[in-house]
Amino acid sequence: MHASSPTPETLTDIDVVIIGAGPSGSIAGSLLHQQGKRVIVIEKQQFPRFSIGESLLPCCMQWLDEANMLEAVNQAGFQFKNGAAFRYKNQYTDFDFSEKFTPGPGTTFQVERAGFDKLLADTAAKQGVEIRYGETVTAVDLTGKPKLTVIDANGETYLIEAEYLLDASGFGRVLPKLLELEKPSNLANRSAIFTHIRDNIDDKKVDNRPFDRDKILISVHPENKDIWFWLIPLGPDRCSLGVVGEPHLLGGSELSLEGLLMDMVNQEPGLKRLLADAEILRECAVLKGYSANVSTLATNKFALLGNAGEFLDPVFSSGVTIAMQSASMATDCLVRQLNGENIDWQSEYAKPLMRGVDTFRTYVEAWYDGRFQDVIFYDAPDNKIKQMVCSILAGYAWDEANPLVAESEKRLNLIVELCR
Template sequence: MPASSSTPETLTDIDVAIIGAGPSGCIAASLLHQQGKRVIVIEKLHFPRFSIGESLLPCCMQWLEEANMLDAVNQAGFQFKNGAAFRYKEQYTDFDFSDKFTPGPGATFQVERADFDKLLADTAAEQGVDIRYGETVTTVDLIGKPRLTVTDANGEAYLIEAEYLLDASGFGRVLPKLLELEKPSTLANRSAIFTHIQDNIGKKEVDDRPFDRNKILISVHPQNRDIWYWLIPLSPDRCSLGVVGEPHLMGNSDLDLEVILMDMVNQEPGLKTLLADAEILRECAELKGYSANVSTLATDKFALLGNAGEFLDPVFSSGVTIAMQSASMATKCVVRQLNGEKIDWQSEYAKPLMRGVDTFRTYVEAWYDGRFQDVIFYDAPDNKIKQMVCSILAGYAWDEANPLVAESEKRLNLIVELCR
């Protein structure tokens, strides 16, 4: 008998269904497509759409190259980035990503994510990937083959039956919510307030030092080192601006976000000078309680990529790097499983991925308790140690040849003792 007209259509010729068309989803889709796998990407929003996470790390460049997307990114005209600068009171230090311990790219870009994410998605689509925008995953069934219920842009439901699922939904965290995988983060509850500005910095200087537009600037609050600011150049006259701290440290929560943000900016003398003539270009936004964790990263039916699995903190711009790294690692396992191999997802994906995530976690926690800030701002650094630190700041958190990766907590504490 023919199916009832009320029976949802079922797509059954899919190897891998990917939830989310951000960087991890598009890179995963591209890598799988290159291997001849049938992929479909379900994206809730329409691109371009605003997102934070605008300061890429050099490590990202190798994953873009692996996905055959690097040429498109290089030609897009994004703001060049060659390092990171840190300022606390009158102390200033910077890191040149070309002078690092780990081999690999030493420069990258700072990007408006609306444009960057659309570029990656368009490039994946040009390669032949099927991306469906304005569609929402509403249920997941893991009995038998993984099955998703999807509501399309017209409000009509259909089903996808795939051999495997990848969740690249970022802060949407689709599978963790539907499968009740979420668990509290070990990190403190912090908030970020942010916007884009016409910075009008021109030739302004702080401490006789011009603003370096080729680096992200991380500034620390002069009275409370738990509060920090990002200033990310996106073009010759535009920046992303944000402040991060625990909510009770961010002033009167009843005030308008723009008022709170600019009041916090004016509490840091260097930023106050640089941004004296700045104009806000977009409505300020707030991200609360962003740190997240899960009980399970992967099984033989699904894997979580990037922020869908765990998000630490924006302080070292690790989010997109972890997203791309997870996409590369997971797709290699998926291809092998689809080709008939038995994959131990815990030992072959979750643990290797978490080694780098836990390295970032060491330095995020040490940033907020002051240990890593003491290392960053130490006025007579050993060049070899600075190169090792620079590798981590450049995203090479999986390079276990680096002692600050292989034994991150132990080695960090030894350096902290020397600095103090």
């Protein structure tokens, strides 16, 4: 006779299980803990761990403040950021986020995500949030109360039964995969090749203009406006560098990733000059087909946060902003549900969240079809319109008082006609 396997331990008496300890998971955990809810965060990896998406938007600072994490971030020594600069051939324009239409923070940071994400998770843990690292969710059962099957860091299986699940697993997309919620994005299939560099820019100039370390630099390929580059300062001599385009536009497979990236960089004369002495500090990586969507964002048993639900495109650095905004909105609904209210997750979470996501989507699509690039590089912008555009670039995509948010497609097309 075979000995029967021991029944896995089941943890109960838990209000919320959060899958993932990235920015949305840490902030959601903090906000729920502040409201007296019992939270466990399950994180597959050990922190610090590399993640792409280093350029925060000023809108994020509100959610860090709400989660009592702003002081820790302000004191961490991250690279200051006050705007975004765009370059195409000999055209250069920049946006100072303090000169925006929407009230709220106007500055933020560029961050190495390994350290930033660990700082947020450590701050949540100091506040009392339990985070379990090196653990993997392998199954989910929603027939009764949400129940997760988890393999711990020692390879042992246990179960957690909770009142609610939040998926903050980012590109891991745990619940979309386990519950078969994934559906294709309507955005084109693009790839990003990226690395970190010691830039050695020193006093190099492009068009007699020194490199502004307080801004992300977005450079458009001179021959193909579908291809663009990011250069994100991470400190006095370090940058995150990446190129984005449809895979067939990023060169042949005979080159290494490093060869592909530097070959593309050398096709953009401004970047070629700035980065003539750059040294690559970490192995180049590629993110393919990153745009994602789902059939369901939330029910009365689970909600998807940030990239676990939908990821658009890195062009306006909206990923962390959407992650933090979703954490704030979902936890507000969840606290009310746990306190006995009936919540309509579609009308109270999914639709309000998607209003901002769809605003970003309008400008992402218009970036690639050229309309928004025409607005960005227009050489005589109306100051009020520039402030409205600046608000969106600063992450305030939920501000319905901004006409470029409230009727994004219609108003954008009006501005495009004026610029053209």
